[in-house]
Structure formats: C-alpha cells, structure tokens
Amino acid sequence: MSQRFRLPSGGHVDRSQRLGFSFDGRRYEGHAGDTLASALLANGVRLVGRSFKYHRPRGIFSAGIEEPNALVELRDGARREPNTRATVAELFDGLSATSQNHRGSLGFDWMAVNGLLAPFIGAGFYYKTFMWPAAFWERVYEPMIRKAAGLGRASGLPDPDHYEAAHAHCDVLVVGAGAAGLAAARAAGAAGARVILAEQDFLLGGDLLNEAEHDAWRSETIAALEAMPEVTVMPRTMVFGAYDQGVLGAIERVADHLPEPPPHTPRQRYWTIRATAVVLATGAHERLIAFPGNDRPGVMLAGAARTYARRYGVRAGETAALFATHDAAYDAAFALAEAGTRIAAIIDPRTDSAAMQRAREAGLAVRAGSVVNGTVGGKALRGVEIGTVGSASRGDAVPADLLMISGGWNPAVHLASMSGAALRWDDALLAFVPEEREESAWQRSAGACRGVHGFGAAAADGAAAGRAAAVAAGFDAADIPLPDAPSADHRPYALWEVKGGGKAFVDIQDDVTADDIRLAHREGFSHIEHAKRYTTHAMGTDQGKVGGLVGAAVLAEARGEPVASVGLPRFRPYTAPIAWGAMAGGEVGRHFQPVRRTALHGVHDELGAVWMDAGIWKRPAYYPKAGDTDGWASVKREARAVRERVGVCDVSTLGKIVVEGPDAATFLDRVYANTFSTLAVGRARYGLMLREDGIVFDDGTTTRLGPDRFFVTTTTAQAGPVMQHLEFHLASAWPDLDVSLASVTDQWAAMSIAGPKARDVVAAVVHGLDVSSEAFPFMAVADCKVAGVPARLFRISFSGELAYEIATPAGYATHVWQAVMEAGVPYGIEPYGVEALGLLRIEKGHVAGSEINGQTTALDLGLGRMLKKKGEFIGRVLAQRPGLTDQSRPHLVGLRSVDPARQIRAGSHLLVDGQDCGWISSATQSVVDPGWIGLGLLRDGEARIGSRIIAANPLMGEEVPVTVTSPHGYDAENLRVRT
C-alpha cells in the first residue's frame, strides 16, 4: 500500500523527495511538504486515534491547528511528545508516531466499552457518581479516572532539547500569511515600516495554497517581502496570545521539522513581540454540524478534504458525499471530483443556490432540502443516511467512505478578543466577528478573521489594514498589486444540529454531545462559561475551534434565545497548545536563576568548601578536613578555632551602601531606630531599622567615613530591600534631603578575622595603622594597606570574640585572604563557614534572619533600648501599638537541651504545661559548653529564665526537655570583644 491515494501531480509536495515514516510501528512513505496527516491519508490510513471519554474510533477531521481527533505521540524516548496534532506535524524522514488513548491495539480498544455505558456517563457523571464515600476519592476514584482518562503519555524523561526566549520589536506585526496577511505585510513593508509576518504553517499562503491559479500572486508577494530589508518573515511561528500594550507571544518551531535539532539550535523559540500596530489575519476555522455519528472516521471538514486534494495531492476518499449549508463549501466537491473521487451526493438543507446549479451542471447528484441524519460504519465510514429537513424519519443510505461537512466558517477571533475587541454577531455569516473600533487603531483584523472571504476581497482588506497599520505607526501609505478573484458565497443556512438517535457531537475531542449541552442547561449550568466547565465543551487542545459555536447554538436553542446573546466562552492564551519546554525557555538547570559568587569563590572551592545557598549567593557552609567524622565535626572544629585561636570568614555578601551628602546624618537618623548623627568619624555603630509598621526590618553596622559620608552595611538577605527602602524614602518622603546612595556591595570584598589571636594576625598584615586596643578600640574603623593593597579595617564582632573585618576592593580579595592565612599559620588560623558563623552568634545571643523574621519587634528581640527617645524615625509610631508592646508577646530567650545528647531543632514549638508558648528560631551545638542550644521566642520569656519546658516537634515525633536561659550566655559583659 504505497500512497495509493496520492495524485500524480499538483499541490505543494515534492514527489521527488520520499520520506519514510512509521505509524503504530508500520512503515509508510510520504513526500517533502506533507504533514503527518496528509501522508497518512495518502497511504489510506483512516483510523488514527480513540476519543477521550468513550474511546470511539476517530479519523483525521481537519487539515490545521483546529484538529480535534488526530492527536498522536510523536517521536520516541525522551523526545516523545503526546497530543501532537498530525495535521500540523511536518513530515520528516524517519518520523515515528504512535496513536494514543487506547488499551490494546488502536483497532480493538477495551475501553470502547465506555461507549456502551454512554447513557450513564454523560456530562457531570464524575461529579455525581464519585462523591461517596468521600475517602474513596483520593485512593480509588481519582487514580482510576486518571488511568482511564487523559490523552497520551509524557516521556517522563528529561527533555534533551533546549529552548530559547527571544524578543522582537516592529512597527507592524501581521499574524497569518494568507491572502490578507501577505497583502497587509507587503503594504506595511512598502510604506517603510518594520514588519514581522508570523505564520504558524511552514508554507506561506494559507488558503492560497489550494488555488494554483493564484499561486503567481502568492509567489510574487513572497519574493517582494523577502526583498524588503525591514520585513521579517517568520514561518512555523504561531502567535498564541495577545497581551496589553501591543505585546504578543509566539512560538517558533525552529527544529520540529527535523529528526532532532542541529547543534547550537533550539528546538523552539518563545518570542515576545512588541508591536506598535498589529494586523490580525488569522483566517477562519470551518465548523462542524452536529448530527448522529458525525465523529465516524471518514467524516471530515469540507475545506480540509479540499486542502488534502489541492495542496497535498491526496484524495481523502474513494467515494465522497458533501453535507454543506453554504455555496463556498461546494468547491470541496469540485476539488475531489477533479482528483478522481466519485461524488456520491451533495446534501444541502437549502432549496436552491448558484453552487447547487453549478454542481448539477457538472453532473454531481445534489439532494436539496436534505440533511445527513446518520452515518454507517464502524472504524471507517461506509455510508451516509440522508433525510429531509425537518423530518425525524431516517432516509435512505448512500455508500461513501468520505463525508465532507461544512456548517459555515468561524472567524478566528481569538487574538482580537484577547486584545480587547468586542465580538459582534454577524447575521449573514452566523458567526462572531470582531467589532470595528476607531479607538483601537493600533490593532485591526483583516480577511476571513473578520468575515471577509475570497482571495481578492481578503487581499484588498489586508492591504487596507496593512496601510492603516503603517500609518498608525507613523508611515505614509503605499499601494501594492492585488489579485483579482471572485468571492464564493460563505453565508450559511442556519443549521447547527440534525436531531435524531445516536450521539451528535458538538465537541469531538472531549466527547461532548448536543444532549450533554441540553443536560447542562436542565441542571442549571446555562451560562456558556458554566456549560463549558460542566460538560468540558471546548476545553480540549482544539479549544472548540470546530464545534464551540455549535455548542453555543445548541445551548441557545435550549435557553430559547439567539446565539448572539449566549456568546462564546472567554478567549485566553494559548490559542493552540505549546510545549512546556518553550515556556521555560533557557531558564532551566544552572540558568534557572543566576548564581552570585563572591570574589573569594575560587579560594573556597580550592579549600573544598561545602556550599550552601544564601538567596542567589553561594556561600561556604563549612570546610571539611580529613579526620572530621561528619559536617558537625567540621563546623565545631571551625567554631573552636575562633573561640580558642583565630578564624577567617568571607563576609563579602553583606550589603554595603555608601550614603553621602550634607543631609546624610539626618537621613540615617530617620531610617534607623537609633542615632547616627552623634557618631564620630572613624567609628562604627550597630544600627536597627524598623519597617513602617514597627516590625524590625534589618540590622547591621554603619560607619562614619567623613562628616557627610557613611558606610552602611545590611544583612545578606535584605541588601536589595534595604537599598530600595532607602531610595524610596529619599525619592518620595524626603525629596528635600540632599543625599546620594551608592551600592558598593560588589566593589568591596570583606573577611572577618575573629578570635583571641585576631590582633596578632591583623597586625602582621596591616601597614600604616596601630592596631593596639588603645589606638584602635572596639568599633574603630580606618583606611589602611593590607599586604600592599588598599583596604579598610573595622574592629567589629559578630562572634563574641575579639574580631576585625578587612574590606578590600574585590580584585584584591584573594591576595588579602592568602596574606591573612599565611600570617595566621603560627596562630593556628582556620577558615570558617556560615554554619560556624551561625553557631558562634547563637552562643553569643546575636539575632539574625531567623529572629528578624518579619514578625518580631525590637522589644521582642531584647533591643528595645535601641529605640531613640527623641526624634522621629521610620516605624516609631506604629511600634507603639498596644499589640506590639504587649508584655506577654514572645520574647527572645536562650534554650539548652537538658540532655546534652538530645537534639533540638529550629521550628520546634515551646510548650509550657502543654500550652504552645513560642518556638525555637535557631538551634546549634555549643562548643563552649557542649550540648544542644538555641535561641527562641517565648511568651513571658524573661520571667521563665531558669525554668524547664518542652521543645515539641510533632513532625519528627520529638518532645525534648529544655532549660530556658538568658540569650546572652557567653561573655555577657562583652569583655572578649573589647580586649
């Protein structure tokens, strides 16, 4: 069986190129220019899938993106993609496709038994049936339904391809390259505008591809567009959504027509297009007619059968019937007759028309005043039952293996509607078209998507729209050559449904029948949006493109209202399915978010640091050494080095802001809860910032570098928010203050040198500065040189030990670190990571992000005395709210596990006599007094110091007795830092 339905000539396939492909394991051949669907039809394959709910046999229904039936799994292995529409899958050599949604073979599907149960599983069946018992839903019903339902299988493997995001800008975006779109793009291009012409098909031309006599205009127009340097033609690019202010989204299928993407080529590209003006030339989708058995393989949209014959040179059947309600559809019968298909009958509910006359003259059998009220056959159509309009009786049967149907055309108004156009009911076309709006001159529809059919008329409409769009974008209008072609009459007779026995589908993909829509109405789901959700009508991959309006018409009849007042469900992106990978674009794996590294990253790497994430920063958690039994051993070893000798830690991630200007001190007094105007030059002070609502925002040390120049540090996590906070208040609250802010976080690398031997190490590397305690006391700051490079020395401490911070321009960080490490050798210096840093500060009782968590006040944290008594500052007023000053609020305490071996964990709740009275915010192991310790927030915390309570962690099944202590258990007099 080698392409026995292929015509010897004609169309846009290259018969000299033979492409091998497989479907359900069988091998076939097609040609370059085929889709999978046209190649299957050329080989006589009619049964291509099973329906969603009833598992009814289904065939190819359309020739485009609206396909409801022919959904296949394309490719194998990790590249397997389910629910690919065979009608848009471009054929390539070696393509492999599998039908989906059946158990057993496609020909014999066990799940087809659902069809026999159909009377019991109509709309809302799941909602009504699987309600009881409730516990069954999760364990029994849902897995069962999930197994039975669904379309296709995901590969379950990582996607081997990559995807790209890209941005484009233009004066005029034209969506769709049929007659209207080509003309619009050319007219706008001729005017000098930057134009993007996006076409979802791999060939430009739309319906022109079915008209050999107009191919000259198509080719000439494409050549003219390609010669325009400011026109970008993008085939295989589907515009899927229209958003605010001329932003549209599109997917370019860069390599889907190849077995796999070539090197350095993404599979798909996700375009964000910003256009000054937009012409929508998206065409129209032919609609079905609901009649019993309208889903049988062999029933096909008339325009699709015509496309297969004219564009692909494929006869979709041996003996065909046409069931149509308007003249334009007759061209399908003529096209098939030309292709050698026998036309068994033309069934038309109308009494007479021009096309009917022509058909009779051509010798075709026309059955006027007739309808199809049934189909004969199983897995393939064998015959068509013909009745009389308005009569319930079944008529005679005509043998046919192809039934072409057309109930009219639905303008593809999706993008117009998304971009805000109202839809207007057109009584002649029996369809919704975009309302023309003067105020939205930037966006217009042209051609069939606003009901203007026929090449000549559509091209003229497109040219006018392209000209107007160019003018809207600031260019002068230009004229272009247009084709001369008569328009067929697209005005249909109003026939939505032929009532009779058997299922008449309004949504073939979701197995929604006309009866389901009426059931929804009877049960109160009469609004189109409710009916949609109750029945799943128009919710499949085709989004109701072929039957959506038919369902609305059935609902309208049930409600006794015109279709115009029932309307359509809201259009939303995406107009057709797109791959998840394309939405993720390149932001996967290591590109998911940027990784921020300090200037000392390489140094930590060489030391074998175990990394931890701090926001987007990578910081060393600890540095394992031979002999460390586990991570805790490393952390405690590092902390002990600081307590007993000296350690060095990279603190470059802290936020650093230079605040400068005549009003800098005033500004800081307002943004900090404590005072900075009294700070001496060359001194640092710990500062506390509140939010407007009185909750603690951030803390850090701030240094006065000069009378009008301060150096503010923030926590790592809040560096960005603090900068925004400062900028916001300067710009909005106090524009009178002359202050400038510069973020210098990246300019300066910083390392903390802490421990009883810190001064010895610092003295060895610092030049030009007396670092004795008398000359350089606690909280002193000075510029100096370290190991020959510029640096700034701070005497500040977070660990509770004698400590210094050396800041140096980032490019010198490695040099300074190495000098410090070398100078520290005689003193047993060790680098310490964030875990040891945390251990040391918990021992010392310093709060950090776990305590400054957006819920705590200065009073809660024992920092109430920092709030200045005089002068305004951000947060002062709201911090005085009764709820925030309530003495019984949880207060910062220290905690110690009664049994030193029993772990306590951050997040555990603190129980006093069984009552939940607070939580553990931070926990660690002490190196000063071995055992588990922590900080927590505890109601009446100060009063409970010395008492024994329970730290409960129900997730871990733990209840650990703990003793409440002062948070400042280690060197409460701060003697060590001042030594």
Add this chain to the structure above:
Amino acid sequence: MSAPEPIHALAFAPRGSLGAAPAAPLRVSFPARDIVQVMLRRGQDAAFAEAMRGAFGMEPPAPGHTATGQDATAIWIQPGQWLLTAPRGVEGALAARATAAFTGFAAVADQSHGRTTILLSGAAAREALSRGCRLDLHPRAFGPGRAASTPIAQIGCLLHQTDATPSFELTVFSTLAEPFLHWLIEATAPLGVDIA
C-alpha cells in the same frame, strides 16, 4: 612589596571559539576598566557640568546617552547619576581625579571592582542580545552613544552601544558577571563567537 594586579571577575572565563563557525563570528572580550559612579548634589547641575568640562572635556550626557571626553566616557545611569569609565589605570586614580573635580557638586564612589564590562561586537550582536534583552536595539531606535539599564537573564545590565558594527558594552555587577557571561555564551554560540 609592589602592589599586585587585581584579579578580573572573569579571569577564569572560557576563551576561544565557541559554537557555530560562521565566516564572521561575534567577538566577546573583557576590557579592564576603571569605573566611577558620580552622583549629583542637589542644585549643582551647572557647577557640575562645568567641572565635567574642565576635568574630562565633555558635557554630562543626557538621559539614555553617553558622552566621550579626552580620556573617559560618561554613561547616564539614572537622574543625576553617571558612570565615568576609562581604561584601567592606577588603583583609585580615576576616583581620586573625579573626587577632586566634583567635590561640592557630586559624590563619587569607586566601582572599578564592583562593575565588570563585557564588550560584544559583530553584525549579529543585536540578534544575540535579543535572546535576553527586551530593548529595541534596531538602528532606528538605538545607536552609538545610546545607553540603557535593563534586566537581561535576570541580571541588571547597563548596556551602551559604542559603534555601528554594532558593538555593545555590557556592564554588570561583578559578582554576577559569571552567570551573565554564561547567558551570553548561550545566546552567541548559535551564531558563532570568539572570546578573547
């Protein structure tokens, strides 16, 4: 002891030809720059402009623009703020020169280590940038002497066009230079790129 040279933030970045191999690949390099952030004092516009002319031989550029003087380039970054850049010289010298010139008219913060500049040049540079940059860089909308700050690959980037090749200088926070370069390599490799 002589002062060591600072280590560039991209000192360990890959070098050489990457990706496709067209006749004219894109060129990427990491010019060493001194960079100083200059922040205008309230009401000192005229005095500052005068100082800029005197010390650097140029007018402070208007929003969205750059200006080039005798030995430095100024890039507008936000209202009343510019980056002053020059080829790498003596540590702190550009900042000291700017401070001397602008005291009383503008604050100065040395950012030579805090910002890293990547130069991207070649006919396909716009196409490569479109993979992450939302701005319209078409010659009708942008051009040499224009500058803008914009997020690219989730990283804030100061972008300015230096010539019509086109060439763009991309200036980012130094601690984010490496992931930014990773993005740039992804964006340029399909078009072919030489990293110097």
